[in-house]
Amino acid sequence: MARGTIPDKWSMRVLWACAIGSAVGLYMVAVDRQMKNREKMIAEGLASVDSGGHSSENV
Template sequence: MGGRGVIGDKWSSRILWPLVISFLGLYMVVVERQLQNRERMMAEGLKNTVAEVGTGTDNV
């Protein structure tokens, strides 16, 4: 018996590498979106803080 398994090594590597590259690209998109959302939330929080200080409201 050959040591090939169900799918030959050549075909499995041909399938595996595009999948790995696709998942890495998807992961990079998800991380970028999370960073953008975090920056947006921080900017909105800073804007709200500046607005509260500007109006003189005391939130203590």
Template structure:
């Protein structure tokens, strides 16, 4: 009986850590994706501004 409790506790801790690490990785990937989108948006805006300046000149 006692050993069963120890084994299940060990596995529950592993599952808990797995969930925590999985959540952290997911959040990190979302943050990187947003950063990439923002950078692309800024580059596109700068490119458009440069094109507009080129047309006016």
């Protein structure tokens, strides 16, 4: 019985480590995508402001 508890304990630790590592990885990907989407939206907003400003100047 004592032999079985040590591998079970270590396998649970490895399983938890993998789960936590996966959660951290997914969180980092989500943060990266949010930053890229925010930058893209800001760039599109600036482009629309620039194009709107130029069209009003040309009229």
